[in-house]
Amino acid sequence: MNVHVPRKQLSESLGHVERIIPNRSSNPALSLMRITLSDKTMTLSGSNMDIDMEAQIPADVEEAGQYALPAQVFGQVVRALPGELVELNFKDTELDISSGSYATKLQLADPTNAVSLEFPETYEGSLEASQLATALSHVRYAAAVAEYQAIFRGVKLELNDQKTRAIATDGFRLAYYNLAQPSGLDCELVLPARSVDELTKLLGDGEAKLSMGDGQLTIVNKDLKVNVKLMEGTFPDYNRVIPSDFPVSITLDSQQLADTVSRVAVMADKTANNRVDLFIKDGSLQITAEGSYGRSQEGLEVSQEGTDPEIVLAYNAKYLMDALNPLSGDLRFRFSGTTTPSVIESLRDPNYLAMIVPLRTG
């Protein structure tokens, strides 16, 4: 049967679903995209077991039906189409795709082989989609990479009637972002960092409807539905490691600090934690690094406060750069001690906090 759909819309929705579908998988069913035709809607769906995704496209549909095809090939064809409108003619074993002067026949797969997805009927929570994306994207860098304990490789969401908070930590650094907006949900959950990467790409304008299910969080934003599998395990009690007493504290422009750290770090020893040294005294911040090729240093004037007149610390330059990356405008950098965690807060956006543990020196 025939379906008519605007190319731009098909291409966009297909792009989202295609990206999560594995190109090669030990389970061939996972590389299939399911196409469901119903009254005035064409639905594309697929899964990589961590994320289920469904995209609805308004379309001129002649007859309902279920089909499946290799997602990547369909994506390549659709992206190449010359016309503004696409005509899809679904037959038993093949799909005719035509647009402008171009026509192609794609082999269809048995739809009973494709993964079948389920989404909740009702959504008890909601957040502004762009706000949720902001919170996730501010903290995601602090999640651990593969080597660490599994739960550290996730981003935690704390949802209650007061606020919404996203947190990530790998034990050496931590970042959280607060949304004043409560979601209507009251729960804590941990999303795999890779699923968070997909979510931040998908979330657009408008409302993100939320539903907590058995081991998964479902998010609906515009024409996209996403089930994200949750991580199991206990997220560390991070609040108790964030210090509250800071003998030294400085205020300076975040971009200036980031530029200086990146310049000085050129000389840092990549095999020794990318170490840069900070020395703060009398409203001056000296940053130095030393490696096998030589030594570099740069000084910045800062506004200094606190009970102690000076402090000496060392950080992994990459961790420092990561923590500064989401910032703009002035920041406050607060030091609890030479070997105890330091805290970076934005004066422009008080929702963001980064904590970073100094390197042990000497």
Place this chain on the structure above:
Amino acid sequence: MNVHVPRKQLSESLGHVERIIPNRSSNPALSLMRITLSDKTMTLSGSNMDIDMEAQIPADVEEAGQYALPAQVFGQVVRALPGELVELNFKDTELDISSGSYATKLQLADPTNAVSLEFPETYEGSLEASQLATALSHVRYAAAVAEYQAIFRGVKLELNDQKTRAIATDGFRLAYYNLAQPSGLDCELVLPARSVDELTKLLGDGEAKLSMGDGQLTIVNKDLKVNVKLMEGTFPDYNRVIPSDFPVSITLDSQQLADTVSRVAVMADKTANNRVDLFIKDGSLQITAEGSYGRSQEGLEVSQEGTDPEIVLAYNAKYLMDALNPLSGDLRFRFSGTTTPSVIESLRDPNYLAMIVPLRTG
């Protein structure tokens, strides 16, 4: 001793020389950059054995001297500098680099370890640098990749008192580009394709002075001097394989043909030469492809000439795309037969010719 030099100029010249210097090499001397200080000039030089390069930078120099340092580290430092002016203070074993509030110390190497380069005193030929780059970049794609006979992996330059021609071929396709400009040289030489890639990046405006030496071509363009090692061996007699009799010939827009081939080729079988089929008859060009996922086709109206009413051919879609890539505006596509070479010429730029051998079908 002290040298003052504008950061932008140092960064640009350093970028050129740094790019050819190997980052890691079994011969550590090759990863060093030599710095020669003389009256009002700082000269950077290095080699990867295929290309020698020397860049001259006007600089405020206090005392002449020879130094050497790891090229990549120097490059990283210079790119990161904050100020407009760079002060270099060369000492016996280290180099102090400062710019704005930033300062670094780089370990120097023994300059006697760095490769010592020689360039000719006189240049008997010259071409417009941008024209030489145009000729090389039009044909470079047709050079063979690693698997083929060595000489096919080069780009030939034919220099005589009539014209200058660049040619590349891998036996399945060929491209040449003619420059009406004679160079003043009378010789034939073959440059390694990878050296050609570097040359096309380096050549800027103005004159390219040329000198043929023992096994190398030297090119001087503005403040850059380059020795390119020549390839040894006999380049094939390509002229005799370019057909002159074409029973069918079509004229059409190059971009339209490229777009159509790229769309249809989505279905082409990557394991079977990326084959696309062309069928020309009655001013119509039908392009089709078939692979394990399905079949695609698209038709174009063309202006057709010749003695034969129709022709059927197949090409490697990638080869066809490569041949079309340098073109804009209308092209003439001429067919000598179903299994004998076809020729593509630009109606906008008559200097370019591409030849492509059809795939054997059936």
